[in-house]
Every structure is written in structure tokens, then in C-alpha cells.
Amino acid sequence: MKQQKVIHGGDIFQAARRTGLSPEDIVDFSGNINPLGIPEGLKTFILDRLDTLGHYPDMEYLALRTALAAYAGCSADQVMVGNGGVELLSLLFRAQRPKKALIPSPTFNEYERDLNLLGVEVVPYRLKEELDYDLDLEGLLSAFEPGIDLLILCNPNNPTGRRISREVLLSLLDYTREHRILTLVDETFIEFVKDISASQVVTLLPQYMNLVVLRGFSKFFALPGLRLGYMMADPSVLQWMYRYKEPWTVNSIADAAGAFLVSDQALFQTYREWVLKERAFLYEKLSGFPRLKAYESEANFFLIKLLHTDMTASDVKEHLEGKGLLIRDLSSFYYLDPSYFRVAIHTRENNLALLEGLTEILQPA
Amino acid sequence: MKQQKVIHGGDIFQAARRTGLSPEDIVDFSGNINPLGIPEGLKTFILDRLDTLGHYPDMEYLALRTALAAYAGCSADQVMVGNGGVELLSLLFRAQRPKKALIPSPTFNEYERDLNLLGVEVVPYRLKEELDYDLDLEGLLSAFEPGIDLLILCNPNNPTGRRISREVLLSLLDYTREHRILTLVDETFIEFVKDISASQVVTLLPQYMNLVVLRGFSKFFALPGLRLGYMMADPSVLQWMYRYKEPWTVNSIADAAGAFLVSDQALFQTYREWVLKERAFLYEKLSGFPRLKAYESEANFFLIKLLHTDMTASDVKEHLEGKGLLIRDLSSFYYLDPSYFRVAIHTRENNLALLEGLTEILQPA
Numbered sequence: 106m107k108q109q110k111v112i113h114g115g116d117i118f119q120a121a122r123r124t125g126l127s128p129e130d131i132v133d134f135s136g137n138i139n140p141l142g143i144p145e146g147l148k149t150f151i152l153d154r155l156d157t158l159g160h161y162p163d164m165e166y167l168a169l170r171t172a173l174a175a176y177a178g179c180s181a182d183q184v185m186v187g188n189g190g191v192e193l194l195s196l197l198f199r200a201q202r203p204k205k206a207l208i209p210s211p212t213f214n215e216y217e218r219d220l221n222l223l224g225v226e227v228v229p230y231r232l233k234e235e236l237d238y239d240l241d242l243e244g245l246l247s248a249f250e251p252g253i254d255l256l257i258l259c260n261p262n263n264p265t266g267r268r269i270s271r272e273v274l275l276s277l278l279d280y281t282r283e284h285r286i287l288t289l290v291d292e293t294f295i296e297f298v299k300d301i302s303a304s305q306v307v308t309l310l311p312q313y314m315n316l317v318v319l320r321g322f323s324k325f326f327a328l329p330g331l332r333l334g335y336m337m338a339d340p341s342v343l344q345w346m347y348r349y350k351e352p353w354t355v356n357s358i359a360d361a362a363g364a365f366l367v368s369d370q371a372l373f374q375t376y377r378e379w380v381l382k383e384r385a386f387l388y389e390k391l392s393g394f395p396r397l398k399a400y401e402s403e404a405n406f407f408l409i410k411l412l413h414t415d416m417t418a419s420d421v422k423e424h425l426e427g428k429g430l431l432i433r434d435l436s437s438f439y440y441l442d443p444s445y446f447r448v449a450i451h452t453r454e455n456n457l458a459l460l461e462g463l464t465e466i467l468q469p470a
Numbered sequence: 471m472k473q474q475k476v477i478h479g480g481d482i483f484q485a486a487r488r489t490g491l492s493p494e495d496i497v498d499f500s501g502n503i504n505p506l507g508i509p510e511g512l513k514t515f516i517l518d519r520l521d522t523l524g525h526y527p528d529m530e531y532l533a534l535r536t537a538l539a540a541y542a543g544c545s546a547d548q549v550m551v552g553n554g555g556v557e558l559l560s561l562l563f564r565a566q567r568p569k570k571a572l573i574p575s576p577t578f579n580e581y582e583r584d585l586n587l588l589g590v591e592v593v594p595y596r597l598k599e600e601l602d603y604d605l606d607l608e609g610l611l612s613a614f615e616p617g618i619d620l621l622i623l624c625n626p627n628n629p630t631g632r633r634i635s636r637e638v639l640l641s642l643l644d645y646t647r648e649h650r651i652l653t654l655v656d657e658t659f660i661e662f663v664k665d666i667s668a669s670q671v672v673t674l675l676p677q678y679m680n681l682v683v684l685r686g687f688s689k690f691f692a693l694p695g696l697r698l699g700y701m702m703a704d705p706s707v708l709q710w711m712y713r714y715k716e717p718w719t720v721n722s723i724a725d726a727a728g729a730f731l732v733s734d735q736a737l738f739q740t741y742r743e744w745v746l747k748e749r750a751f752l753y754e755k756l757s758g759f760p761r762l763k764a765y766e767s768e769a770n771f772f773l774i775k776l777l778h779t780d781m782t783a784s785d786v787k788e789h790l791e792g793k794g795l796l797i798r799d800l801s802s803f804y805y806l807d808p809s810y811f812r813v814a815i816h817t818r819e820n821n822l823a824l825l826e827g828l829t830e831i832l833q834p835a
Binding site for chain 1: 507516523528532554696718
């Protein structure tokens with residue numbers, strides 16, 4: 106059985122060991138940033154519920170699933186919760202046992218790691234640099250070679266930040282439904298897009314039995330330490346996954362906090378407004394660097410390519426790490442050469458520190 | 471692939487749905503009870519660390535593993551942490567791929583569920599009622615039929631509460647080492663035994679490469695909602711398991727809380743003294759019922775058999791559930807007929823309520 110070592114972003118602990126800095130002194134542009142810190146309301150809420158640690162969580166997570174369904178626009182029986190998206194991806198693949206997966210790439214590495222563990226063949230479809238890594242329907246349709254029974258779409262895509270258009274999505278769902286190809290749409294970053302309702306596909310679940318949607322709390326709510334993700338699909342699809350599911354993988358704090366967070370409309374609006382404003386600011390500034398190309402993004406990060414320089418992303422990373430700024434080198438991704446890196450949108454103060462660090466290393470000769 | 475529905479104790483949410491009571495009004499004798507509630511020190515500690523939810527946990531969980539190693543008497547590289555024992559059992563079995571497992575029974579059902587999922591043959595070894603379900607070395611040794619490559623010992627055993635003697639344990643470990651049989655000792659309840667140092671086998675890891683030890687925080691620390699277990703073995707055994715392990719299955723709160731709890735000697739002593747005292751009290755009272763046999767226990771629960779009555783454990787359970795007292799019917803366990811049930815040790819007030827409820831239904835005709 107083949108196994109790849111996947112390098113994850115956001116590991117401030119490893120960065121700390123590398124640099125000798127303490128984890129608190131590292132500004133993480135590689136992961137997910139909550140600009141406002143943990144909401145005070147959530148802290149109070151958790152404190153009031155610490156006694157729930159003394160029970161096993163509700164094995165059915167009924168309250169949590171009901172809250173998530175109301176938030177995402179489906180019914181509770183279409184929702185399964187898990188220990189981050191990682192658990193749910195693994196369960197989906199173990200339950201469905203696909204043989205061959207088509208995956209527009211570059212994209213999130215974990216899909217391939219999980220599929221490899223199960224011996225599933227992965228066919229990467231090369232997203233075109235000349236299209237700014239947007240998904241082209243015709244190209245992808247021509248890539249459906251015989252035997253493909255799984256399509257994975259990350260929307261908006263990590264690490265490119267690009268969104269798939271509604272037309273392309275619907276055409277693909279029609280095609281895969283007709284050909285009985287399971288289609289996973291990873292909406293981990295969906296709350297960051299400009300027009301959520303025109304981008305999400307959860308409400309299409311009743312029409313597409315072959316559709317599975319993944320979301321979580323690590324990115325938009327910026328709580329990766331909570332370990333909470335959820336998958337939405339027809340109950341018959343989830344039923345197969347439950348056969349493999351271990352009980353209680355979401356702990357009591359995450360159980361309670363998840364329901365609390367998706368019920369807080371004001372928090373949602375505040376986060377959205379902050380991200381959209383800061384994204385516009387950072388995009389404008391990054392676009393001013395003659396030696397960089399920043400791809401316009403509908404996520405909370407930017408794919409960036411180094412131009413007109415012998416420097417690699419690794420050089421940039423090393424320089425910034427010396428200043429306690431952790432970015433994501435993308436050399437482990439398909440079709441991205443060593444000139445690509447990714448930065449997340451951070452607080453204004455830290456964004457300015459990043460821009461300053463980039464100016465130092467990229468100033469005109 | 472075969473799959474069993476395993477009924478777990480401690481599901482107050484299902485009991486609440488069944489009885490129409492609210493979960494808070496159910497006294498759970500089926501699970502694990504923290505008599506003191508969540509320690510105040512832990513509450514403060516968690517509150518101070520809520521910001522860690524904003525990062526992924528340390529993928530290596532180095533601080534936590536170091537604390538656990540110091541607590542259990544081994545080294546950090548001999549420790550793997552996981553989302554409760556459930557995750558670690560599954561990883562161990564998936565990594566080791568045993569063919570045939572010998573399991574003294576009745577015991578914890580989850581071993582068999584996991585092994586069945588992987589197509590492993592399970593050979594239950596019948597613990598003898600006439601020996602009060604103590605493990606007899608000679609009988610077990612004669613049960614090692616050809617092909618057995620895994621032995622699972624729960625010590626003290628769930629649901630019998632019986633401890634395996636040091637001599638029997640050492641003889642078994644010698645035998646399995648010689649015959650290259652992986653031996654899992656589940657020490658989930660080890661902190662409840664009278665003499666821990668003479669009962670635990672963690673310190674024997676350097677001598678027995680075939681030994682794996684499982685522990686967790688759900689029972690003694692009574693924090694099943696935390697979802698934190700740990701497995702101890704030779705690093706080479708853990709290395710195989712890491713190939714299958716999903717990252718970050720322990721959330722940030724559990725990561726911090728685990729290290730805190732095992733470092734608190736005073737808390738450990740307080741819990742121990744309380745359990746040992748209350749266990750003696752409850753055993754004495756239960757032994758006074760002519761229609762019950764309570765087995766002497768080194769865990770935080772009692773195996774109980776109904777005597778001289780047509781009533782079943784299910785009748786007793788129903789009667790007690792009407793009073794908001796949830797006990798564990800053991801009919802789903804090997805070799806236990808419908809006259810067996812299990813009760814955990816609770817607070818004095820609740821133990822008295824249980825005794826009263828038992829008196830009502832078991833009073834002499």
C-alpha cells in the first residue's frame with residue numbers, strides 16, 4: 106500500500122522548532138486566520154458547557170446536525186459530522202470504494218493521499234495557467250476516460266482561490282449524474298465567495314443523488330483546533346458511510362460550539378465583511394509588485410507566482426520565516442513549479458508586515 | 471463486509487429520547503462518573519487556552535505525549551494519542567492486519583466490531599463463571615489454536631471488573647512473545663485497581679516488542695466528551711500505525727487538558743480515594759441482596775447477576791429507567807445470559823437511589 110507524506114500548511118509548531126521562535130511569535134499566513142480571535146460569546150458559551158465533557162457526546166449529534174442543516178440549506182438527515190474534513194473524506198472513500206478519480210489540479214493534496222491509501226487510481230486534470238487556473242468545461246469533459254467513477258471539485262479551489270462558474274458546475278453535475286459518477290464538491294472555502302447562494306450546491310442535493318458536499322469550521326470560522334467538519338449528501342450515501350464511522354469523533358466542546366457558531370448571523374456578517382475588505386486591499390497591494398503575479402481570489406488566500414527572478418518560493422519562505430512570517434511553499438502541488446506560493450489574508454497589521462517583507466526581498470535590482 | 475451494531479453504555483441522549491426525560495435528569499450508571507464534576511482548575515486552564523482553537527494542534531502532539539509518558543512510565547516515542555481508544559484500536563488493527571484474534575470473553579464489544587470490519591476471525595475464549603470470570607492461564611493457553619496472531623486482554627476487564635494476576639499476565643506475555651503473537655492489554659480501567667504498579671504492564675514495553683497497551687481519559691478521569699485516548703508500544707509498532715493515521719484527531723482543548731490532568735497528583739489521589747471508598751460501600755450493600763450476585767470488582771463498576779427470579783436485566787433496567795436511573799443490560803455480551811447487568815459507581819446520593827430502586831423491584835416476595 107502506497108503512502109505519501111503530505112505537507113500541511115499551518116503547522117506553526119514545526120515552524121517554531123525550525124526557527125527557534127516560540128509558536129506564539131509566528132504569524133501564520135499558511136493557514137487560516139480568525140482576525141477577531143475567538144468570539145467572546147463563544148468563550149462564555151463553552152465555559153458554561155464544560156460539564157458536557159463528563160458525558161459521551163450524543164452519538165447521533167442531532168442538535169448539531171439540525172443547526173448545520175438550517176445553516177447550509179438542507180435537512181438534518183442529509184448531514185454527517187466528523188473530526189474535520191479529513192475523517193469524512195476517508196469515510197466517503199472507504200464506503201464508496203471508487204476505482205478511478207478525476208481531480209482538477211493543482212488542488213488540496215489530502216484527496217490523493219486518502220485515495221492512494223485505498224489503492225484508488227488518481228487521474229489529475231491539468232488546470233490551465235493561461236486561464237488563470239479556471240476550470241474549462243470542455244477540457245475537463247474530454248478528460249473523463251473510461252472507468253472514472255469519482256470527480257472531485259474544490260470550490261473555490263485551494264490553492265488557486267478560483268471559483269467554478271455556476272454553468273460549468275451544473276453541466277458537470279448533469280454529466281456525472283448521467284454517467285453515475287460520484288461527485289464531491291469541497292465547499293470548505295464557500296463562505297468566502299462574493300455570492301454564496303449562486304456558488305453553493307447544497308440545495309441541489311435532492312436533484313443529484315451522486316452529489317456529496319464537504320464543509321467545515323477550520324477556514325471561515327478559523328477554528329482548526331476545534332476539529333469539526335460536515336458532509337452533506339443523500340441519506341442513502343451517508344448510510345453507507347455510517348457503517349465505517351467510529352462513534353463520537355467530534356468532542357463535546359466542538360459539538361456545542363458548532364451549533365452556536367452557525368446560529369450567530371451577526372458573527373457571520375462581521376467575518377464576511379472583514380475578509381472581503383481585506384482581500385481587496387491585499388490584492389491591490391500584491392498586484393503592485395512587478396515581480397509577482399497574484400491571482401484574483403474568492404477564498405481567504407492568494408496564489409502567487411514569482412516573475413522575472415531566479416528566486417524560488419522556498420527563498421521567499423526562508424526570508425519571511427526569519428521575520429516570523431510563515432507562508433506556504435506550493436512545490437508539493439501538481440503542475441506548480443517552485444515559483445508558486447500561497448499567502449492567507451491576515452489582519453491589516455500583519456498584512457502590512459508581509460508586504461514589507463516581500464518588498465525587502467523583491468525590490469527592483 | 472460484516473458489520474455489527476454495537477450498543478454502547480452511557481448514551482443518556484438515547485435514554486432521554488426513550489423516556490421523555492431531559493438528558494440532565496438522567497443519572498447514568500451505565501457509563502463513567504466523575505464524582506467531583508469537572509475540576510475547577512481544569513475549567514480555568516481550558517478557558518485560558520481557548521485561543522488555541524484558532525490553530526491546528528501540534529501534529530506531533532509532543533507536549534501531550536511527553537506528559538503521558540511521564541505519567542504512565544515510558545518514553546514519548548512509545549506513545550501515540552488518538553480520538554478515544556476507538557481510533558487507536560482501529561489503527562492498530564488496520565496497521566497490523568491480524569488474521570485470527572483470541573479474546574477472553576465476555577469483554578468490551580468494540581474489539582470484535584473493529585476486527586469484523588477488517589474480516590479478522592475472532593475466537594472468543596469463555597471465561598468461567600465458576601471462577602468468577604477470572605482468567606485461568608491453563609485454559610487460555612490451551613485455546614491458542616493454530617493461526618492466532620492477536621491476543622486481547624482487558625485488565626481489569628469490562629464488564630466483569632476482574633483483574634488479571636501478575637503471574638498470569640507475565641506467563642501470557644512470555645508465551646505470546648515466543649510465538650510472535652501481538653498482545654493488546656487494554657488498561658482503560660487500570661487507575662481503579664488497588665495496586666496499580668503491580669497491575670500495569672507499560673513498564674514492560676522494553677522487554678516485550680509484541681506488547682501494546684491502551685489507555686484513555688473517559689473512565690478514570692471521567693471525561694468521555696474530551697475524546698482522548700493513548701496507545702503505548704514499541705516505536706516500530708507505532709510507526710506502522712502512523713501510516714494510516716489521520717492528522718489532528720485530538721482537538722486543541724483535549725490536547726491541553728490531557729497534559730494538565732495527568733500532571734495533577736492531588737486530583738489523581740482524590741479520585742482514587744473516592745472510588746475505592748465508594749466501591750467498598752456499594753459492594754457491601756449489593757452483597758446484601760439475596761436475589762443478586764455482585765462480583766467483587768477492581769474497576770469503577772460491578773457485574774451483577776440476578777438470582778432466584780424470573781426477572782431479567784431488561785426488567786430491572788426498565789424499572790430503574792422509569793426513575794431516571796440508567797444501567798447497562800449486558801445481553802449483547804458473549805456468555806452472559808439475560809440475568810446480567812452492570813452498574814457504575816456513582817455519588818453516594820445516587821448510589822443510595824440505585825439501591826432503593828433495586829430494593830423496590832427485588833424485595834422478597
